[in-house]
Amino acid sequence: MERTTLFILLAVLADGLAGLTGGLLSERWLKRHLSALVAFAAGALIGAVFLEILPEAVEAAGTGAFRWALASFLALTFVEWFLGPHHHDHSAHAPGHPHHHDGLTSAPSTVVPSLLAADALHNLGDGAAVAAAFLASPEAGLAAALAVIAHELPQEVGDYALLRAAGLSRVRALLALGAVQLTALAGAGAVLLGSQWMDGLEGIILALASGTFLYIGATDLLPELRRIQTPGAARGRLLGFLLGLALVATVGVIERHVLGAHG
Template structure:
């Protein structure tokens, strides 16, 4: 249990550091490669769902895993119908372009609040996955980090476009990353009280990741683009799939269960 807990906190720490990546990259690089990062995230998310996370959820929770996954998929569908599109704009302008999308008094707090809730769910999913198996935990952590990169880079770009300095934007994003710690801690405590909680959380995460990958990220990759950018997106998507598949194979050989 101590080893599992250590893995959970290391994965949450890696997720938090990934959320601050935007401040380390040049603005020109962000503008040029953001779509490829989105494709990479889509491949990693979908690969993790079908290769690791959902099979583990079914093994842990039984047939009810299908019900929980479907419920989370429908919940996100209805949420977007009533509240509008997903708050992350993956085609966001680079920080230097200073796009104007409304008053920062409403955009910035709503973006950070949505990000905080998202990170809470990510932390819970990572903790639940490691409690089920190390393989599921590694796959979930990779999927979360892969999605975190373009998401947080886009958020960073939007905060900079709204007038926040580099340091204030990174401080704001760093603050909301702490909710992932709360999510992981809640699952660690709850699993000692609620029997089978890990399987339920994994099933919910499967439906959530499937929704994000299939309806939020993949449609972004179908937009009109140059042949070179299209090739970059295809390569990114395949690399995301390959990363999850290879991580599962390596973990099975190197990390004892």
């Protein structure tokens, strides 16, 4: 159990560090590669769902896992229908995009609290998903961690751009994003504690995470990639998507057939 807890903490820490990359990368590099990053995140999320997370959820919770996954998918759908689009519009918030501005007053001040609150809830769910995955198996844990980190990169780049547009300095924007990353620890801790009191909790959390990751990958990330039509961008996003899938698949194979042989 101590080893699993250590893996969870390291994965959550890596996720938190990924959330701060927006302020560390040059705007020229982000403008050039953000489409490929979004595609990579979509590939990693969708690959993690079907190759590792949902199969582990079914093994832990039975076929009822599909109902939990469907419930989380529909819940996100209805939330967006009635409350508006998902706040993480990566390409629109990217440096160099027509809607992105470097000025300090180009976004309303109300953006900051709503964005940070939504980000905190999102990170809470990510932490819970990673913890539940590691409790189910190391393979599922690594797949969930990779999917969360891959999604965190383009997502937090967009959030960082919005915070800067709302008037926050680079340091204040990074501190704000770093603070909301701590909610991932709360989510992971809640699952660790809850799993000791409720049998099968990790299976339910994994199923819910499957529906959430599938929704984000298929309906949030992939449609954004249709906006860029140049041949070079198309090749970059195709390569990014395939690399995301390949990374999750490769890590699973290594964990099962190489590391597992020495376990």
